[in-house]
Amino acid sequence: MKKTNFTRFKFLAVLLTLFALVIFVQMVRIQNSTDAEYLDKWAANYGYEIRTIQSERGYIYDRWGNLLAGNKEVYEIGIELQFVKNPAAIASTMSNLLDMDYGFVFKAANTPYVPGQTVYITLADYILYSQIEELSALKTKYENNNPYGEDPNKPSLRGLVWTPHLQRTYPEHTLASNVLGFYTFYDREGGAGYYGVEEKYDALLAGTKKNIMISLDPYEMQEIPTAPPGASLVLTIDREMQRSVEKILDQAVAANKANSGSIIVMNPENGEILAMANTPRIDPNAYWEYENIFPAGSSYNKSVNQVYEPGSIFKVLTMAAALDAGVVTPLTPFTDLGVINVGGWDIYNWDRGAWGEQNMIGCMQHSLNVCLSWIATQLGPDRFYDYLERFGIGHRTNIDLAGEEVYPLSVPGDPTWYTVNLATNSFGQGVAVTPIQFLMAASSIANDGMMMAPHVLKSYIQDGKQYDTTPQVVGKPISAETARTLTDMLAISLEQEASDALVEGYRVAGKTGTAEIAVNGQYSSNQTNASFIGWGPVDDPKFIVFVWLEKPRSSIWGSIVAAPVFRDVVNEIVVLMDIPPDDVRLSMTSE
């Protein structure tokens, strides 16, 4: 090889070696430079993302799959201070589009960026997608006119960002809100369910929530954990029926100038609550109105959260006990003299009249306090209260709705119990129940003596599987024969009375109740709780309906204000439940 070639080789080798050395020196210099520490910190800050993994809150459906509670997408708008180019443009845009205070936004957008400390400021939250669309279009337009926001004289929305998240929503607004409860979605960290199924099944609906660190280094690949959604609930509620019943209740409360009202429709065969209407109702989408709609002391769901003296509807339980114990039969005669003395106290009828010769059907038809007091004395306190215990009076039904109330039942031996209680309790005074408690007790009469646990959860969906709940038998307080006998007696009494509760084409059984309300320790004759309990069709009951109007002013009588409400409800629900009129049904059955 020529010497010149060798020299070239040497020169090249030296050059490459020098180049490699320069690279090596530069590497060492970078590693040990004063900026290295800052770069390390910067990388540490941006190397990981702390993400909150939160389950989507479970849905709530009615029995037919109509969504009663779901989630919708909303946005949080904030400023990433590091990228802000034109604070005035951001303030102006937010002021115009979202009606925000210009000064507040301008000040926020002008906040100095301090790495690791002040990097992001939240401007607004729960912004709808339609508004974000407008904002996005404007941001793109500004960016096209002023790329990277480099021209300070042109508007730029750089730094303005929005991130989506979910918000609880109730598409039916006030419908069944007393059953659903509400979720405090404005509290993104500590939101919780209140009242109804939202509270009762809060843990099930909520699923899981945890904070995790995700490496943003693509080399450190890892599985990003997911949170399975919260369980979804399918309720026994029928949306159409609920709507119809709420309409009827609202009209009844308004027409009778009642303080409030409550209607429950249940299937006595399995305890499924088909409709539970109450007034007042709140739109859970605006749950913060709670204190305005439910002032202190008022109940969110009167059907479950409020006890009251039921009055004469309670007589069905007394009569059921007496028939079951064999103390009376439907035709047992009773001479009503208009007064009976029990425990030293005189008991009178509702009209202070004497109704003369009656049988047990007449006693129920005319709702005679004297007769029922006599029946209770014939039963005796032990058997009477034993039956009330069996009917679940004084105990919670354990319905799956939050905040169920109960009023303890005074029994012989209690300091609050006197002999006269036996008489007054027999016609529903001196005893207090929640509507659901009484409905459950009475449902045993409509279901051949079998008392089913009332419930609103039909099934729940978890991990992609749907689990059906099983109807629970609470007890069998009376025999099937007693139940059928009493049902027939109550149907006859309604028919003989030509009650407003009668429904054309359908034979129904029921009982009115008018309970005077105690005011300052004295029963008031012009303030009452008007109630009605009824079920049908008599030969094969498919529904039981409870009606309660609190302090009606058009009339104080349950037979005048509550019985027609029952009829209106039945007229609606027989269509919705596909129950043909009795003659049609029986002819179809016989075919």
Added chain:
Amino acid sequence: MAEPQENKTRRKEKAVKKNRLVQAFKQAPWRGRVQMAGGFLVGLVIIILIASVYLSISGQAASAGLEAYRLDLKRLDLERQIANTNARIAIVSSAANMEARALELGFQRINPDEALYLTIPGYPGKQSMTIASAPASAKNEPYLVKSVYRESLWDWLFTGINSLSDSVIGSGE
């Protein structure tokens, strides 16, 4: 005696060849340097090849990692969109809206005495809704990422050796 003579001749020829090579290298010392440079270059090529493979695999891993991250964000986005769509459908088909639309279309509420009931053999009546799936994906497999993306070269090697030894020796169970 013929065989030792042949060996001697061969040894002589070998020595001559060696001498010629030594002489050649002495006469042109750049040959040795070229040989060294060649060796160095071969080493360099091997290093470059390994580096290329490493870079290629790293690039793919990084790309897969970014894709996984992007897909996860997409999944979250889709879950929100599904929830939002469900809510919008529910609003559109709410009881109040459906009733209003029905009335607009000329439907009227039926009275019980207007209804015509027919017996349809085998028809069980209106059944409660069975909702097949939860609001978001309920699939909860222990590992979504393929093992090839999770295990190191050593993991892969040891797993392979273990499975090979199991197949040859048997798992012992």
